[in-house]
Amino acid sequence: DGGITQSPKYLFRKEGQNVTLSCEQNLNHDAMYWYRQDPGQGLRLIYYSQIVNDFQKGDIAEGYSVSREKKESFPLTVTSAQKNPTAFYLCASSIITAVTAHNEQFFGPGTRLTVL
Amino acid sequence: KNEVEQSPQNLTAQEGEFITINCSYSVGISALHWLQQHPGGGIVSLFMLSSGKKKHGRLIATINIQEKHSSLHITASHPRDSAVYICAASPAWGTGNQFYFGTGTSLTVIP
Numbered sequence: 001d002g003g004i005t006q007s008p009k010y011l012f013r014k015e016g017q018n019v020t021l022s023c024e025q026n027l028n029h030d031a032m033y034w035y036r037q038d039p040g041q042g043l044r045l046i047y048y049s050q051i052v053n054d055f056q057k058g059d060i061a062e063g064y065s066v067s068r069e070k071k072e073s074f075p076l077t078v079t080s081a082q083k084n085p086t087a088f089y090l091c092a093s094s095i096i097t098a099v100t101a102h103n104e105q106f107f108g109p110g111t112r113l114t115v116l
Numbered sequence: 117k118n119e120v121e122q123s124p125q126n127l128t129a130q131e132g133e134f135i136t137i138n139c140s141y142s143v144g145i146s147a148l149h150w151l152q153q154h155p156g157g158g159i160v161s162l163f164m165l166s167s168g169k170k171k172h173g174r175l176i177a178t179i180n181i182q183e184k185h186s187s188l189h190i191t192a193s194h195p196r197d198s199a200v201y202i203c204a205a206s207p208a209w210g211t212g213n214q215f216y217f218g219t220g221t222s223l224t225v226i227p
Contacts, residue, residue: 042118042202042217058214088157103206104149105215107159 003027004108006091011113013085021076021111023091030096032074033105036060037088046089049074050096078113085115119143122203122218129225135190137221139203148186149215150177151202159202162188193225 004025013019025032031050035043045058049068063082068074074093078085089112092105120141129135139148150162163170163177165186170177174193179186190197203218 040219042120042219043204043215044217045214048214090157090159092159104161104164106161107151110157110159112157 004091004093004106006089006108006111008111009109011111013113013115015115016080018080019078019085019113021078021089021091021113023074023076023108024072025074025091025093025106025108026072027093027106028071029093029106030071031094031103032068033092033094034058034064034066034074034076035090035092037090037110043090046076085113088112118218119207119216120203120205120218122201122221124221125219126222127224129193129223131194131225131227133193133225135193135197135223135225137188137201137203137223139186139188139218141184141186141203141205141216143205143207143216145184145205145207147206148179149204149206150186150188151204153200153202153220155199162201190223195225195227198224 007022033048034046037043044060046064047066049055052071055066055068065077088110090110091108094103094105123138147164147166149164151159152162153159165179174191176189200220200222202220204215
């Protein structure tokens with residue numbers, strides 16, 4: 001089955017520790033995205049990547065880092081510099097065409113990170 | 117100010133009722149998306165539309181480009197429709213394929 005997987009579903013970390021969230025897709029999509037979801041707020045874009053070895057900051061990139069060494073994988077590291085890391089994190093992917101704004105995004109199941 | 121506004125924020129309905137969720141946006145768009153998020157957190161895409169109306173089963177989505185407004189309708193609602201419904205706008209071309217998201221409408225359908 002094609003799709004996007006995120007692991008783990010729930011993650012607990014102590015304050016001050018870096019933590020890496022996994023996102024893998026087998027849809028052969030060029031573009032991948034990381035979003036953060038907080039109660040009462042819309043999804044906010046952290047980082048996105050449209051091609052291997054290249055990525056762009058989204059609206060709330062501070063305290064996060066990503067890599068895109070393979071087309072299928074786009075891991076997100078939540079660093080100790082992120083002041084309020086407890087949130088629900090969603091990964092998504094989409095194809096890239098000349099009409100980029102028409103592309104549907106496919107979402108993973110999400111990872112709920114709790115920093116104690 | 118959010119580029120995408122949804123209403124209502126919360127909605128409770130009796131099974132069988134006709135439901136409408138509204139979405140207004142302030143940016144120029146190429147497409148408007150309706151997403152569904154179940155309690156487990158995963159999000160699925162329901163509709164992507166740039167004009168007119170689309171129907172899938174009991175779900176209907178409409179968009180009025182001139183008024184910058186979209187609606188999601190659910191006919192004969194059922195408890196399994198209980199979820200958060202999110203409106204998202206694809207802005208003008210050349211903006212990195214980013215979406216603007218509404219804050220979501222939490223729907224509860226009571227048996």
